[in-house]
Amino acid sequence: MPKITVNGVEVDAPDGQNLIQVAKGMGIEIPHFCYHPGLGVDGNCRLCLIEVEGTPKPQIACNTFVREGLSVRTDTDRIKELRRAVLEFFFLNHPLDCPICDQSGECLLQDFYMRHGQYESRLDLPKVHKRKAVPVGARVTLDAERCVLCTRCVRFCDDVTGTGELRIVNRGHHSEITVHPGRPLDNPYSLNTVDLCPVGALTSSQFRFKCRVWFLETTRSICSGCSRGCNIHLEQSEGTIYRYRPRENQEVNRWWMCDDGRSSFHVFNESRCEAPLAGGEEIPHSEAIEKIIDAVRKARERDPAGIAMILSPEMSTESLYAARKFAREILGTDRVRAGSFAPPFVEDEILRKADPHPNRRGCEMLGIWTDDLGSELERGGPLAIVVQNDLAGPSPEAGKRLERFETVIALATNLDETTKRAALVHPVAPHPECDGTFVNFQGRVQRFRKAKPALGDALTVMELLRRIAAGLGTEFGWVNLNHVWKEMAVEVPELEGMSPTALGDHGLPIRSVREASGATVEKG
């Protein structure tokens, strides 16, 4: 690695990085608007100025790349003065409507003024006014006055989606962002422009005015909208999920996520199953457990091999593993299958995958996936335990086939067509309310963290099955994620050598994928 010097400190800097990246790695902030690692260098904002030894004029850090012997300063009086001047220029026509701006609290213009500006305002001329609160597409709202003309949004639509909806029109201080007439910003990745926009010029029409960002609590999670498993920040306040934002993972989703995935959290806020039900009436949790135990006992006495445990590719790997073990050791059946009747998602070359589930690969890894769940239901039996799987909603035919079971128990996150058909329903926690992992279509095991408490009487699948097993005389030691992993990492060859700690924030490929690529994994 080349040696360079930043503010008098010599460092080994990775080849190919620019000075914004190197400085960031050293904990030094070089303020900037137009540069983004996913969009490359444009050099239009001129805020990232630095002094380069041997060059008389200040240079832009975004276009200054690592080379042996390079020496730069980011902290001279001249640079500080220039930054203040550039920021003052950005504020000339800025409306300063921070109190009513949705970007407040995560706005780079605010942040940079507080950290690098702090000058006295000298403006005594009227500001140029532009269009405010204009929908530029179904999901994005533009406030043209707040725009700093960094062109990140334009370049995203030109270079990432290739849809080219956005342009800058007019000259000088009348310049503004707009869409081409008749071509709204409606591409399936349009909300990434909102993330990219450093100010409150582009905001999410769905999120606007719903919650101030400083009330949001952020958790590292995974989108469950399709088998890509984009890495996300899940943001909630007082138990309500307000937003998903992409979290960088170069192996999976780079810096982006799709708009449908972003909206997929609503299912965790709405129509939730919060209390156990028997015949459609709410019953206490303890009574529900007793009834489930009783139903299992009776079915076991009659025909254990006929009991079916129907799982779902929406379940975490840990829940799937626990349910498979429960089926084999407690129910005494091999009829443990995961499948789905959900219609396919739209697939494209950017991120979206046709498989609409986050963990089909996990089901395959555990040997329980079936493409023909209909035949399994057709067989009927004394008892079906359906976990996190709305069979009847997308497939009325599957709903009919459920009638071939004498008793149906649904362990469900939401009230749906399947819970309507179940004699007993117990709420279980969906992935925002648990710790766990999904295995994405690439065979990458990715961790999500519990973002909020489970709603009402909901328990994790693992905990609920543990309590039912205990009532039937078997103690499983599944208290938390690490306990299940201790078993799984031994029993599931694809997970050998892995642990929740080793997965880190970006996940790891399962063994066969690792071996195919020649990669190794450090034990955690």
Ligand code: SF4
């Ligand atoms: S709308 Fe936002 S991202 Fe687009 S040019 Fe303006 S400031 Fe930049």
Ligand code: SF4
């Ligand atoms: S591509 Fe799939 S995983 Fe990624 S955000 Fe969209 S739905 Fe979610």
Ligand code: FES
């Ligand atoms: S980030 Fe360097 S000129 Fe804008």
